Amino acid sequence: MRSYGQYCALAKALDVVGDRWILLIIRELLIRGRCRYVDLLNGLPGIATNLLAGRLKELEAAGVVRREAATAPVATPLYELTDRGRSLEPAIRAFAQWGSQLLGAWNGDEAFCNHWLAMPARLHLSDTAPDERPVTLEVRAGAEPLSIEATGGTVQVRPGPAKAPDAVLSGPPHILAALLVGRLALAKAVAGGATYTGDPAVLRRLQPEAVPAAAA
Amino acid sequence: MRSYGQYCALAKALDVVGDRWILLIIRELLIRGRCRYVDLLNGLPGIATNLLAGRLKELEAAGVVRREAATAPVATPLYELTDRGRSLEPAIRAFAQWGSQLLGAWNGDEAFCNHWLAMPARLHLSDTAPDERPVTLEVRAGAEPLSIEATGGTVQVRPGPAKAPDAVLSGPPHILAALLVGRLALAKAVAGGATYTGDPAVLRRLQPEAVPAAAA
DNA sequence: CGGCATCCTCTTTGATACTG
DNA sequence: CAGTATCAAAGAGGATGCCG
Numbered sequence: 001m002r003s004y005g006q007y008c009a010l011a012k013a014l015d016v017v018g019d020r021w022i023l024l025i026i027r028e029l030l031i032r033g034r035c036r037y038v039d040l041l042n043g044l045p046g047i048a049t050n051l052l053a054g055r056l057k058e059l060e061a062a063g064v065v066r067r068e069a070a071t072a073p074v075a076t077p078l079y080e081l082t083d084r085g086r087s088l089e090p091a092i093r094a095f096a097q098w099g100s101q102l103l104g105a106w107n108g109d110e111a112f113c114n115h116w117l118a119m120p121a122r123l124h125l126s127d128t129a130p131d132e133r134p135v136t137l138e139v140r141a142g143a144e145p146l147s148i149e150a151t152g153g154t155v156q157v158r159p160g161p162a163k164a165p166d167a168v169l170s171g172p173p174h175i176l177a178a179l180l181v182g183r184l185a186l187a188k189a190v191a192g193g194a195t196y197t198g199d200p201a202v203l204r205r206l207q208p209e210a211v212p213a214a215a216a
Numbered sequence: 217m218r219s220y221g222q223y224c225a226l227a228k229a230l231d232v233v234g235d236r237w238i239l240l241i242i243r244e245l246l247i248r249g250r251c252r253y254v255d256l257l258n259g260l261p262g263i264a265t266n267l268l269a270g271r272l273k274e275l276e277a278a279g280v281v282r283r284e285a286a287t288a289p290v291a292t293p294l295y296e297l298t299d300r301g302r303s304l305e306p307a308i309r310a311f312a313q314w315g316s317q318l319l320g321a322w323n324g325d326e327a328f329c330n331h332w333l334a335m336p337a338r339l340h341l342s343d344t345a346p347d348e349r350p351v352t353l354e355v356r357a358g359a360e361p362l363s364i365e366a367t368g369g370t371v372q373v374r375p376g377p378a379k380a381p382d383a384v385l386s387g388p389p390h391i392l393a394a395l396l397v398g399r400l401a402l403a404k405a406v407a408g409g410a411t412y413t414g415d416p417a418v419l420r421r422l423q424p425e426a427v428p429a430a431a432a
Numbered sequence: 433c434g435g436c437a438t439c440c441t442c443t444t445t446g447a448t449a450c451t452g
Numbered sequence: 453c454a455g456t457a458t459c460a461a462a463g464a465g466g467a468t469g470c471c472g
Contacts, residue, residue, distance in 0.1 A: 001463095006329075006332075007332070008240075008243075009315040011240060012315040013318065019463095020463090021464095023226065024224075024226065024230070036434075038433090041434095046222070047465090050437070076435075077435080091314050092226060093310075094306045095233075096224075096225040098304055099225040099228040099232075102225070102229065113222075116222075119225065173223050174223070252453080265447095265454085267445070269454080291453080
């Protein structure tokens with residue numbers, strides 16, 4: 001990107017991460033942690049492959065992303081955020097929160113990846129029963145599932161299936177998002193096309209206080 | 217901007233404010249409040265006038281900016297943020313904070329406007345003596361001065377001169393920024409080229425606890 | 433295959449000139 | 453002052469090719 005050439009913290013930030021696709025690339029790396037080029041490509045529907053390659057180089061040069069070359073046991077290079085990159089998380093969260101009000105019902109021709117639900121999930125879920133045994137919820141909306149684990153007071157969200165999920169949730173994206181975030185009660189989510197199998201307590205345990213409020 | 221076409225809150229936010237120059241336009245409106253087209257143009261060195269005009273239209277269409285047409289007493293149309301626009305402030309602050317670590321010494325060929333100091337000032341200053349009478353500090357680094365007022369526990373920062381400043385601060389941008397933010401003690405700032413006239417207590421009153429720490 | 437680099441077209445930007 | 457008009461240059465998007 002062309003620099004704004006302004007002595008201003010915001011302008012400096014935008015010199016580095018203001019380019020098209022950059023924040024979405026960082027979103028992917030925040031959600032997935034270290035991953036391959038092709039994982040990024042899949043999580044960024046619409047990006048041209050040359051553009052992704054170029055952006056990754058810029059981000060590496062800027063010290064936001066680190067590229068680990070493929071060595072012995074690993075077949076392909078891996079990308080991950082540096083500390084500086086991870087420190088963008090609060091800003092990205094703030095933006096996502098602002099954008100969430102622009103998120104209406106899902107019109108089927110928008111791209112959707114299940115793991116994107118990790119962002120609202122990390123923001124709004126917590127383990128409300130730290131002393132009970134760990135439980136896992138698997139969420140399926142797109143191709144690859146997402147697993148959410150409540151264990152010892154913390155919530156772990158990561159892409160990929162859960163080994164032995166205590167509950168499984170699936171349905172249309174906007175219903176799942178609203179349900180996880182606590183804007184929609186389970187009954188209404190089911191009425192809206194969601195399916196929940198397994199122990200209902202798993203979902204309740206993850207939700208701070210939103211469920212009782214929204215259940216009305 | 218071309219939409220990312222992704223059902224994701226962050227992508228939706230970027231569909232609206234991800235375009236080049238947009239966040240800087242919003243920065244200007246956050247600092248200045250309601251203002252004229254030329255004010256924006258002056259506060260955004262490097263922007264092309266057609267681009268500013270186009271962005272303002274997009275932002276108006278998106279409900280982020282409101283344009284008030286010139287009526288009776290006012291000679292020219294004015295622009296200001298809507299509530300939705302103002303609600304971007306936390307996200308912009310978060311980004312600016314991230315960018316501040318990229319802000320080194322001021323190399324003279326970067327553009328600088330004095331009123332940009334309002335962002336770090338609002339973030340880091342507070343009125344530490346709410347019960348004393350209001351005091352005003354005037355900051356001069358660029359063309360137009362900035363006035364910072366501590367009154368009754370709150371700090372007001374706005375572009376423009378102060379009526380009767382209790383103190384006046386001037387000097388090179390990076391020195392003033394570091395001083396205001398508390399990263400630099402007054403003595404060191406003066407050694408670095410800053411000038412401070414008036415009551416030293418004014419500056420101390422504005423700074424939470426940073427000065428004692430950084431004074432060492 | 434996964435991980436890019438090239439080539440080409442189309443859109444956006446930047447610079448400047450011009451008008452009500 | 454507040455923009456619009458014009459045009460060249462840069463960047464994005466898409467397809468495809470190359471290489472381990």
